[in-house]
Amino acid sequence: MTSPNKLRVGILGAGEVAQVIHLPTLALLSHLYTIEAICDISRKNAEHCAQKFLIPLATSNHDDIINHPAIDLVFTLTSDEFHASLSIAALKAGKHVFVEKPLTLSIPSAKRIIAAEKDAGGPRVFVGYMRRYAASFVKAFKREVESIPRILYARVRDFSGPNKFFVDQSGTFQVKNTDFPAGAGEERDRMLHTLFEEAFEGKEITEEKRKYCRFLGSLGSHDISLMREVLGSPESVAGVSLNEPFYSAIFNFRNKGTGEPYAVTYESGIDAVPNFDAHLAVYGKDKRVEIRYDSPYVKGLPIKVKVEELNEHGEMTSKEILTSYEDAYTAELQELYACLVDGKGIKTTAEDALEDIKIFDMMYKKYDESIR
Structure with a gap:
């Protein structure tokens, strides 16, 4: 049954984890999610994924995702060094953030994400530790x-x-x-x-x-x-x-x-x-x-x-x-939906990942x- 409250998703990163895991899983969960736009440093990667998964917008500019008015949730699927800056930017733009593990690579960087989530006053961070949702x-x-x-x-x-x-x-x-x-x-x-x-x-x-x-x-x-x-x-x-x-x-x-x-x-x-x-x-x-x-x-x-x-x-x-x-990724993304739409508590928060x-x-x- 299709949810009346589908989450509109923007994808940052069209590499392996996007192509092999998250895009297919989101497509199978089309009753819960719609993918509105995808961005990658390789425009060809973004365009390939957009064509394959019927995504309206392909871009190589991450601001097109972060500032997109029809996006509720940003998936940060880039390499680790970009997780903090892009997730913080998405939070400041009022978007929820799903960030693939690791949250980031240093304690100060993790604390910056946590502070940005608190400052955002509503948008939430969910870290992709899928094994814990199996x-x-x-x-x-x-x-x-x-x-x-x-x-x-x-x-x-x-x-x-x-x-x-x-x-x-x-x-x-x-x-x-x-x-x-x-x-x-x-x-x-x-x-x-x-x-x-x-x-x-x-x-x-x-x-x-x-x-x-x-x-x-x-x-x-x-x-x-x-x-x-x-x-x-x-x-x-x-x-x-x-x-x-x-x-x-x-x-x-x-x-x-x-x-x-x-x-x-x-x-x-x-x-x-x-x-x-x-x-x-x-x-x-x-x-x-x-x-x-x-x-x-x-x-x-x-x-x-x-x-x-x-x-x-x-x-x-x-x-x-x-x-x-x-599979654990399907279970994880169903949990993500329950957290963001139904108000369920998030287990794999940014604070949790800091530990x-x-x-x-x-x-x-x-x-x-x-x-x-």
Whole structure:
């Protein structure tokens, strides 16, 4: 059934995440959303998407989106360094903002977005942490973890394999044009450098640190955010390891209520093996619970929860729970609609995303300690 209150959307960024994920999903949710305009630094990319998804306006000027009178909601799907400036501009123009994770790459930058949202006095920010909206996570996984009286250990893993392998089989037929305006690369580098200066304030900014920051913003933000919703924020970071393109850490946590300590291992990286191994596993004395995510670039792959535990007879039992085949992006954008139209509270706010960047900052500081 078509909603009488469709949200009118403007898209900033017509790259991979737009073409493979958000444009197809918004099209399937056409009873909730209409796409009014799309912008990309490559005008050819914008025009391709406009033709493919029947979007009235294609442009290479982001002001055409931000100041468009018929747009209620701006999707910020650009590269990370532009998230803050474009989202703030959209808020000042009175638009709601959906910003793909990461919100941004530094604590001061995140605080600027939060301040802009407060100053706007109505427009809201929703950060795209889609894994946290998957039905199997929201229902089965969290329910099963809550039944563990004392957590002894947890593991966060994300070995995603080559992204191109999954994108090429997604059926979305992405295009990549390179008709970028002169000076675009210099502007991008300048904005990134500013973010790096804020993220590593007062410290030397090495190429290794740049890659670390970009990695945590891309793949790492999924995992840290998911971990934090289930377990809370770590008390401290015991250690980190940087071996690009693989990154790991050990976090120190305490059980809620009892305060008893436990460790969480974070392990993440990108190799050439086409196996998407992303999961969060929580271990108690008599029970193990794991949620496993497949590539989000292929629609319809199930997100499953596995439970292993001792029964009353001392026997090991195992079960697998599949709450829904609905993909996490569809669930996320339906939630976004409920938040903006029906007034539901937003879970993945800018303030919420700031807590992930604070954890990144703890990891950077631990790395600095290790190389003294």
